[in-house]
Amino acid sequence: MKTVLEINLQSLEYNFNKIKSLVKPTTKTMAVVKANGYGSDMVAVAKKLDELGVDYFSVAYASEGVKLRNAGIKTPILVLIPQAGSFDEITNFELEPSIYSFHFLNTFIAYANEKNLSNYPIHFKINSGLNRIGFKEDEIEKAFKLMLNSNRFFVQSIYSHLSASEDPNEKAFTLQQITSFEKSIEKILPKLSHKPILHMSNTSGIINYPESEFDMVRCGIGLYGFSNTLSTTLKPVHKLLSTISQIIQVSKGESVGYNRAYVAKEKTKVGIIPLGHADGISRSFNKGGYVIIGNKKCKIIGNVCMDVIMVNLNGTVANEGDQVIIFDDKNTAENFAESVGTISYEILTNLSSRIERRIVS
Ligand SMILES: *Cc1c(COP(=O)(O)O)cnc(C)c1O
DSSP states (O other), rough: OOOOEEEEEEHHHHHHHHHHHHHHHOOOOEEEEHHHOOOOOOOHHHHHHHHHHEEEEEESSHHHHHHHHTTTOOSOOSSSOOOOTOHHHHTTTTOOOEEESHHHHHHHHHHHEEEEEEEEEEEEOOOOSSSSSBBTTTTHHHHHHHHHHTOOEEEEEEEOSSTTTTTGGGGHHHHHHHHHHHHHHHHHHOOOOOOOOOEOOHHHHHHHGOOOOOOOEEOOOOOGGGOOOTTTOOOOOEEEEEEEEEEEOTTTTEEESSSGGGOOOEEEEEEESOOOOGGGOOOOGTTTTTETTTTHHHHHEEOOSSSSSEEEEOOOOOOTTTTTEEESSSSHHHHHHHHTOOOHHHHHHOOOOTTEEEEEE
């Protein structure tokens, strides 16, 4: 045994179908597979979702889209945060960029003129309150006109992103974002002779705000089995397993690991697990983080090392070679994340390429 990340494609299928059952049958689904499919295996996940009939993929950067195309994915791919400088990658691999800033738009128009592009599919991004990327309400008309007048692009979609769709305390703000998006659309839609796809919801939007459904939903974390709403049952796709490499005994007063960060208060059985901060287990895990060995929670002790963590095995009958569960479908990545005050998104996307992925189907 060694450290392995299992990716369960049956759970992925279950989640995909569950998400589809939450939206109208005519609503398209876009699978968000950025960051290696939230730390899983982007290609394996995308191939499975393709089989299941997903309508669109999205990635953050052009290089991720290239990886999907090289794996044979033919479904349309939206690049959420393309950078000026990746136009060759975008056009050579038929990726569809977001148009989100004047800088990006102007440089893309110059490129499109030079290459004589026509009807190139783009996605117009509106900033309705997240204040990340996109055009603000007072820039929309100018940007849209500039884009249309270039005569180089086809508006495949117009979209925006919610800022707090998982938070019931921010309901008023979210509804205001949806209204702002609708107002912006009203201003620019009449300038087109076709109806582009409109979209706004992420996973929590799908669950909490049917008002934000429009023509398509963008589902990321939900496909991998998480949502902040407990009422919806999804199945975690990621399972991170390891093993006990070695067990050592330390006496009261002896320290464990770098900087002597842990000092044993009693005779302690210490397990060494081959997984460290180079694998995505951050140093903050020495503050309340734990793993599961033989159904028991074992606390991570001392500083997390680059390649290993140490855990307290007192009260267990654990042996060298025994299996260690970092997270699975019962002790989820969300629980693991919460033990140190972070979110499942961060835990999953940090899982480094050094960890072997094993596809379970
Ligand atoms: C990452 C991302 C998503 C996916 O969000 P989830 O909460 O994981 O469903 C959707 N839209 C945009 C613009 C994103 O950047």
